[in-house]
Amino acid sequence: MIVSRQVATALSAVELADYKRFGFVVRRGVFAQEEMAELAAEAERLLTEHSDLIDPKNLRCRYMARFDAGEPLFEVFDPVNDISPVCERFTSDARILAMVDSICGEPASLFKEKLIFKLPGAMGYNLHQDIPRTWAGFPRSFLTVLVPIDRPTDENGCTEIFTGYHHDFIVSGNGEATCCPTIASIRPAA
Ligand SMILES: O=C(O)CCC(=O)C(=O)O
Numbered sequence: 125m126i127v128s129r130q131v132a133t134a135l136s137a138v139e140l141a142d143y144k145r146f147g148f149v150v151r152r153g154v155f156a157q158e159e160m161a162e163l164a165a166e167a168e169r170l171l172t173e174h175s176d177l178i179d180p181k182n183l184r185c186r187y188m189a190r191f192d193a194g195e196p197l198f199e200v201f202d203p204v205n206d207i208s209p210v211c212e213r214f215t216s217d218a219r220i221l222a223m224v225d226s227i228c229g230e231p232a233s234l235f236k237e238k239l240i241f242k243l244p245g246a247m248g249y250n251l252h253q254d255i256p257r258t259w260a261g262f263p264r265s266f267l268t269v270l271v272p273i274d275r276p277t278d279e280n281g282c283t284e285i286f287t288g289y290h291h292d293f294i295v296s297g298n299g300e301a302t303c304c305p306t307i308a309s310i311r312p313a314a
Pocket of ligand 1: 240254283
């Protein structure tokens with residue numbers, strides 16, 4: 125399905141207000157079931173047809189520690205669009221861009237993309253902001269779009285979002301800029 129950026133739906137005033145207040149907004153049903161099935165099949169295809177790329181020495185591959193302390197598990201193709209026309213299409217889809225444009229107040233551009241597999245047994249991610257203060261010189265206007273391919277649940281490692289930290293960078297309790305603090309150590313959101 126091809127939708128032009130003008131026809132695709134921008135965020136409503138209520139969604140925009142929610143975004144500004146909470147730092148995130150959830151839009152359900154953006155893609156049809158058949159489109160999501162195509163993306164899921166593409167993820168499986170990449171795992172098998174590009175298994176030759178999956179190697180700890182390949183910079184596009186990220187590995188994750190395991191709960192059972194076994195060998196780290198392959199976790200992410202980062203980037204992915206150059207090996208996946210389907211991912212390329214999703215990340216440039218007008219239905220996503222129209223939403224992001226309305227948050228930015230101008231046409232947004234893709235900075236980077238990745239495909240995360242979250243295979244069973246992997247540890248999962250620590251609390252972090254995607255663009256931490258510690259990345260000196262990076263633009264401060266990034267936002268993250270997350271397209272869940274599998275239905276996200278506690279059991280399969282859904283992403284958990286902490287609201288109220290979007291106006292500034294998270295700092296630890298002692299006021300230090302930090303990339304990946306523990307939940308217990310961060311200052312409460314204002
Ligand atoms: O998928 C997640 O739960 C978090 C992933 C993430 O934040 C990242 O890759 O930067």
